[in-house]
Every structure is written in C-alpha cells, then in structure tokens.
Amino acid sequence: MTKYKVEWDAAGAVGFAAGAAPTSSLLYGAREVQVITVLSRKNDLQGTFRVGLDGSDFATEPLVAGCSAATLQSELRALPSMGGVRVSRRELSTPDGTVASDQASHINGYGYAYTVTFVGHGGGRRWVGDVASLRVSTNASDYPSEFTAEASEGTLLGTRPSIAVATAVDGSRGFEQQQLRLFASSGSLRGTWRLGWQAKASPALAWNSSAAQVADALRSCGSGPVRVARTLDNNAMGAPKELVATQERKQVSDALGAWDGEDIGVAWVVVFEGAAQSGSLPLVEVDGGGLRSTNYSATVYANASTLVVSETPTLDSRLKRTAVLGVPGMASATATGGSAMSVGVDALDGPFDSSTDDDVTAMARWDPTGGSDGSGAYVAALGGLVSGEAYHVRVSAFNGFGHTYGAATYATPTPKFGLEKYGVR
Numbered sequence: 001m002t003k004y005k006v007e008w009d010a011a012g013a014v015g016f017a018a019g020a021a022p023t024s025s026l027l028y029g030a031r032e033v034q035v036i037t038v039l040s041r042k043n044d045l046q047g048t049f050r051v052g053l054d055g056s057d058f059a060t061e062p063l064v065a066g067c068s069a070a071t072l073q074s075e076l077r078a079l080p081s082m083g084g085v086r087v088s089r090r091e092l093s094t095p096d097g098t099v100a101s102d103q104a105s106h107i108n109g110y111g112y113a114y115t116v117t118f119v120g121h122g123g124g125r126r127w128v129g130d131v132a133s134l135r136v137s138t139n140a141s142d143y144p145s146e147f148t149a150e151a152s153e154g155t156l157l158g159t160r161p162s163i164a165v166a167t168a169v170d171g172s173r174g175f176e177q178q179q180l181r182l183f184a185s186s187g188s189l190r191g192t193w194r195l196g197w198q199a200k201a202s203p204a205l206a207w208n209s210s211a212a213q214v215a216d217a218l219r220s221c222g223s224g225p226v227r228v229a230r231t232l233d234n235n236a237m238g239a240p241k242e243l244v245a246t247q248e249r250k251q252v253s254d255a256l257g258a259w260d261g262e263d264i265g266v267a268w269v270v271v272f273e274g275a276a277q278s279g280s281l282p283l284v285e286v287d288g289g290g291l292r293s294t295n296y297s298a299t300v301y302a303n304a305s306t307l308v309v310s311e312t313p314t315l316d317s318r319l320k321r322t323a324v325l326g327v328p329g330m331a332s333a334t335a336t337g338g339s340a341m342s343v344g345v346d347a348l349d350g351p352f353d354s355s356t357d358d359d360v361t362a363m364a365r366w367d368p369t370g371g372s373d374g375s376g377a378y379v380a381a382l383g384g385l386v387s388g389e390a391y392h393v394r395v396s397a398f399n400g401f402g403h404t405y406g407a408a409t410y411a412t413p414t415p416k417f418g419l420e421k422y423g424v425r
Helices: 013-017 069-077 211-220 246-253 345-349
Strands: 003-010 033-040 046-053 085-093 110-118 134-137 150-152 162-169 176-184 189-197 226-233 265-272 285-287 291-293 300-308 321-326 365-367 377-379 391-399 409-411
Touching: 003 013, 013 033, 013 110, 013 162, 033 134, 046 069, 069 085, 069 110, 134 150, 134 162, 176 189, 176 285, 176 291, 189 211, 211 226, 211 265, 285 300, 291 300
Parallel strands: none
Antiparallel strands: 003 321, 003 391, 033 110, 033 162, 046 134, 085 110, 150 162, 176 265, 176 300, 189 285, 189 291, 226 265, 365 377, 391 409
C-alpha cells in the first residue's frame, strides 16, 4: 500500500441543501430530518400556512410566512402526534437563479427553509426510524387529512408563492434491520429463548424480554452497535377475532403484564448501526427450544428475517471533498517513484478531483494513542467542515503493484458532532 484516498461529504441537512440524493447519499442518520421551503418569486412573501403530519388528525394554527424557527418549533411540539422536534431557519435569496454551494439547486426566489429534526419520534413507517412526512396547506378550509407535500397561493401571498416539504434524511436509512419473531399457534407464550451472532450464543432470555435486554444480548455476542425496538402481535397466525384494548396491549408492551388471548406473538426489530456495507448481514440465530405455550398442543415458532438490507452512501453533494494521503515510511513507494512532499493538513480544505490527479496532497502522521481502541492510528485533519453537521467518511488504499484503489471502508455511524470518538480525525 503506497497511499490512501480519503473522501468526505456532509450527511445531513447541509448535504441535502448542497444537492445530495437523500435516498442514496444521506444515510445512517439517527434522526429523521425534513425541510419545509416557503418561497415567493419576488421579495414580497406574505400570508400564512399550516403544517401537520401525514396520517394525523392534528395541524398547527396558521403560521406567518417567515415566522421564527422558535415559533414553528413550538407549534409543531404542541401537536399530539408530533413528538419532539428541533427547528432551524435559513433565509433564501436567489433572484438571478444562481445557486450557492449550500443551497439546493431548485431554489429560485425569496423565502425561508425550515429544517425540522425529529428528536423524540422513533418512527416506524417503512422501517424503524422512518417518520411520517410533514404535510402543508394554504387552504383555510382544508382538514389535516387533506394536507399535501406541496401547496401554493391560497392563504400564502406574493408572486407565485409556494410551500413544499422534502425529506432530507430518512431516519436510520442505510442500516440493516432484521426482525426476530416468537409466536404460538394458540395460547400464550411462556419460557425462554436464546439468540446467537456468528456462532456465539446469548444467555437464556425471557419470552417477553425488553428491547434493551435483547440489545444487550446481541452486543455481548459481538454484534457491534445495535438499536432494538419491540412490538407484540396478539394474533400472529391470522386475522384477529376481536380487537384488544389499547391499554391491555400497552401493558404487555411495557412488560407490566401478559395478555392471555389467542396467538400471542412477540417481535424485535434489530437496527445494526455499526455495519457500513452493501448487502445482507448474516441473520441473527434464534433458538426457541425453551419456549412453550399455555396450550400444550400448540406449535411454537421462532425465526429471524431481513427487513431492510444495508447500504453505503454515494457521497454526491457539491460539498464532497477528496484528498490523497501519504503515510510516513511509504513515501518512497509512491506510484510516481518519487517521494511525497508533506504540504500540511490545510491542503485538505479545498476540492480535489481524484479522477484526474492522484498526487499525494498531504501527509498523515502517526498518533500512538489514536484509534477507537487507543492502539494507534494514522491521523489527518479534514478541513472545511460545517460545525454541527454529520459527515460520511470513506477511505480506500492504493496498491502500487496493481496500480488501483481497493474497496472503500466507511466510517459509521456518523456522530452528531465530529468523528473523534470513532477514531477518525
């Protein structure tokens, strides 16, 4: 190995504003992020709009176009179906159609972009972490069920005024998710089960173990960082004969009691937050040998399945940067045959096109206490980062004999602030 290529790109709302594709680049977000953009083609935006959550019967009071982030945040938090949110506001002004590096290419006008981060809503639409979409209206007579992703004119005034919602970061998109299921053909489950990860088994777990207990068991088997959510199915084998009262279901879910109805089933969804790769991970092994039903003639089932396959980000926003790092002791083996010149870490601040230039742009240094386990690591500073923004980072090694870069290794999960705790600096 003669050198390393390091690539990094914004992974959150800043990356979205710079043109990153949400479904392929803005992955591994622990929180869902959605952006409300309200615009007028001229600097004359006025009027009001309302916001709700898809599938909800609640909506905000009319909000003045250009209201503060605090006002929108307060109104959203007041909705019973919303949960915790954090809102920031950014002013938009592109009268001549020009686009700043941190502004989405479709923006052409005057107005505001409200970035809404869901900090208290777990979400579970298509997978664990996926939050329902925000919906907007500029029609004073609309019911919340009639709100849409885009609206124009009506109560919103100005020159061709409009408002639109877009998902910048799908919560937990990119992480593999697997479902572990235990259920009986009749009666109620009792007893214990075990899980395993790559040939290592957990201690016995109660049939109705909490999400935290299952997560701890997986981590003890070497799964790495995981997040687990639990659900219960009172009729796992077919259509329910009668509905179970919400309070009864909640008691079972919270492990405060056990409902003795028919076909009780338990499922845990495991989110693998430490695996950055394309394709399926090995399935968690589920051993239900210690389970039984209160109906001794019933059949007990225990299985695992993949719900969502893991992905790796494409790194495609206008803020993407690349640098080729020389490593001390390898300089004399560079592809050009010469020694790499140390130009300092500031060289990583600017854009770099690796497709046309493979020259070493900076030298890494050895830190004997670096790395996630403190055993030492090569260190280089990444410049030009936006404070508070999460970043994707990937590294690939150059093979001087094959004259090509190998497969990239990704840093994941992306933390909220910086990458220091994961050994990337």
